[in-house]
Amino acid sequence: MFQLPEVNFLETDPQFYIDEQVREYETIAKRKLAVADPIYLLFKAVAYSRTKHAIRTNDALKQQLLWYSRGAKLDHKGNQWDTPRIGGDKARVTMRFLLESERIGVAYIKKGTLVTPNGDLLFTTLQDAVASDDHSYIDVLAECNVIGEIGNGFAPGDIAELLNPIKYVKGCVNVTTSAGGTEIEADEAYMKRIQAAPEKMSTAGSEEGYKFYTYAASPLISDVDPYTPIPGYVDVRFLLKNGEIPGEEMIEKVQTALSDKRVRPLTDKLTVSGPKIIEYAIEGKYYISRSKADIDAVKNKIEKAKVEFITWQSEKMGRDINPSKLVEMCVGAGAKRLDLTSPIFTVIERGQVAKINVNNLEFGGIEDD
Known part of the structure; x- marks a missing residue:
């Protein structure tokens, strides 16, 4: 598809319209038109207006084709294939709350507990968690409060400030690198997914079908390689933008997307991981x-x-x-x-x-x- 020639529905060179008008005038008037003639100058002004209109119309017509479509028109193209644009996601990270050794009763981490790496960007715990007396820590999944890639890349130990004092909790630290935050899917990536959308109609677990659903899990994914090491087993490896290796949260997200009963054939045993x-x-x-x-x-x-x-x-x-x-x-x-x-x-x-x-x-x- 992407090797097709350039398409134009209308001429967008103003000289084309000038020459066209001059030829028609000279045919009717039976005389040559000089460049300095006021009528020639009028034709130039008209050609300018016609060119602007042609550019707008040409662009609108070209956007009926997938390769040239963008913005809202591309969203409508995706709608035809039941393939909506991927919205932005918030980064997620596993937080470890460190507990005091001497305590009476259980430690309770409420959903909505706030932690921060720098005092500006916040991460919020996503569920309640309880630790009994014999636990020295408790791990809880947390999510960035801002959509986008801004929450990605905080390495273990970077998020260590607890904003809500909690009884029996002496501190916190992230134990995974924050990942999964994405911007709204860009037009180019979205266009390529729409092009691949017919593959999702396969019910046989095709290679391109697995690729389509893996790419659909996150716009951060840049490369996918599904293959069958032995019959009945499917091993899906994927890579993120700029060669980044996916973390646990992203792998779990893709695993969930591919395990959906509408996606995975019942006979496929599925494994999802980053590359070796x-x-x-x-x-x-x-x-x-x-x-x-x-x-x-x-x-x-x-x-x-x-x-x-x-x-x-x-x-x-x-x-x-x-x-x-x-x-x-x-x-x-x-x-x-x-x-x-x-x-x-x-x-x-x-x-x-x-x-x-x-x-x-x-x-x-x-x-x-």
Whole structure:
């Protein structure tokens, strides 16, 4: 679909309308029209108005096609396939409330208890929880009070301030990284899901069907790989945007979505997880030609190219570790050559993703051309 040629229903070049009017006038008036003629200038003004109208009309007509549709019109396209746009979600995290060792009775964590990482952003517990005398802590799921990605990425230990004093509770700390917060689904991602929507009509648990429902679980999901290791078993691996590995909350969310009786065939035993990580290192030196005017600017571009390579390498499962790609990107950024000891070409299997663990590409010096 995405290789189709550009479509235009109306001409949007003002010169087209000028030439059209001039030809018609000259045919009727039996005389040539000079560029400085007041009538020619009038035709230019009319052409300007016609062009504006044509641009608006052309855009409206093009949005009848999925590739060009956006905003509310894209929502209507999705409605035709019972595929609504994914709304924004709030990030979730598991909070551990630490209990005093000497206490009489039970400790009670109320639903709605507030915790914060910084005093501004709040997380609220989602259920009541009770700890008996022999417990030293109690874990409770909490949700960010703001929709969007702002609540993501708080590593274990980052959320440690309790705003509601609780009897027998001496402190709190998050034990998982907050995740799952999403913005409202962007047009491009939504359009691709609508394109895949016919796959959900399959009742046989097709590969594309599992992909569709996995993507539908969250707009943060960027890559999905469902496969059958043995008959009757389905292993779904998925990856988040920018190569982020999904946490427990996101895996549970996808597991729930795929386990729905309207989605999973009764004979499928389903496993959902993040990809297996294959670590690699970048070690070596790069050299810059003496003829480059601004060496520091080139260094910055090469550093940026390296970061882009690391992201590229980690954002898709099954993507082989390819040092030639790193060389290509760095040379394109201004390096004369690279002398790499690592990485070497490594095949990455399906369900696996390459992640960097050593990042040591150094400036080796300046060389003559």
